[in-house]
Amino acid sequence: DQQVKQNSPSLSVQEGRISILNCDYTNSMFDYFLWYKKYPAEGPTFLISISSIKDKNEDGRFTVFLNKSAKHLSLHIVPSQPGDSAVYFCAASFQGAQKLVFGQGTRLTINP
Amino acid sequence: GAVVSQHPSWVICKSGTSVKIECRSLDFQATTMFWYRQFPKQSLMLMATSNEGSKATYEQGVEKDKFLINHASLTLSTLTVTSAHPEDSSFYICSAHAGTGTGYTFGSGTRLTVV
Numbered sequence: 289d290q291q292v293k294q295n296s297p298s299l300s301v302q303e304g305r306i307s308i309l310n311c312d313y314t315n316s317m318f319d320y321f322l323w324y325k326k327y328p329a330e331g332p333t334f335l336i337s338i339s340s341i342k343d344k345n346e347d348g349r350f351t352v353f354l355n356k357s358a359k360h361l362s363l364h365i366v367p368s369q370p371g372d373s374a375v376y377f378c379a380a381s382f383q384g385a386q387k388l389v390f391g392q393g394t395r396l397t398i399n400p
Numbered sequence: 401g402a403v404v405s406q407h408p409s410w411v412i413c414k415s416g417t418s419v420k421i422e423c424r425s426l427d428f429q430a431t432t433m434f435w436y437r438q439f440p441k442q443s444l445m446l447m448a449t450s451n452e453g454s455k456a457t458y459e460q461g462v463e464k465d466k467f468l469i470n471h472a473s474l475t476l477s478t479l480t481v482t483s484a485h486p487e488d489s490s491f492y493i494c495s496a497h498a499g500t501g502t503g504y505t506f507g508s509g510t511r512l513t514v515v
Binding site: 324 | 442446491504
């Protein structure tokens with residue numbers, strides 16, 4: 289049972305444009321969501337997170353939007369840079385449980 | 401920021417042997433650490449939650465006798481893959497939670513290849 293889903297395995301965006309990565313979840317108990325960036329043969333690196341009490345969180349070029357009614361979150365990267373090329377994972381957790389549930393990941397490629 | 405060190409970064413072993421992977425929190429204490437496994441082009445799947453001073457909690461389908469976890473101190477958790485087989489070849493990653501507001505920090509991962 290895949291509780292966190294990233295339905296797009298890959299995404300290609302031109303440098304300077306906006307990258308939008310999507311994530312859906314099924315468990316309404318999730319109240320904390322995170323995005324991680326991962327390069328091959330490395331551990332994930334934390335990017336940005338959002339609590340369920342918010343619908344938007346922004347950090348520099350990265351913005352995460354949360355739509356609780358749709359059980360959907362998205363990560364916006366603007367402007368996209370070549371160094372953003374990586375696999376992006378969304379993850380979710382719920383209060384009292386430290387463990388994370390990850391989506392399948394989306395491979396983002398930024399084209400010059 | 402919080403740093404988690406994982407060692408080794410890669411290892412090749414023969415079938416039937418055991419391999420130990422270490423995960424250390426360098427600048428914080430972690431009462432709980434997590435062990436994940438990732439197959440190529442797939443998600444990170446939680447294997448077990450490592451608790452300092454007590455038994456690990458394994459996810460459904462993970463063999464606790466095969467994947468031995470020891471969390472003997474507040475800064476070190478180890479995962480031992482016992483009697484390794486080629487199907488155990490995977491990318492293993494640990495993580496720890498450094499405290500409220502700091503999120504989860506991941507180690508750099510260990511690429512295990514069983515031949």
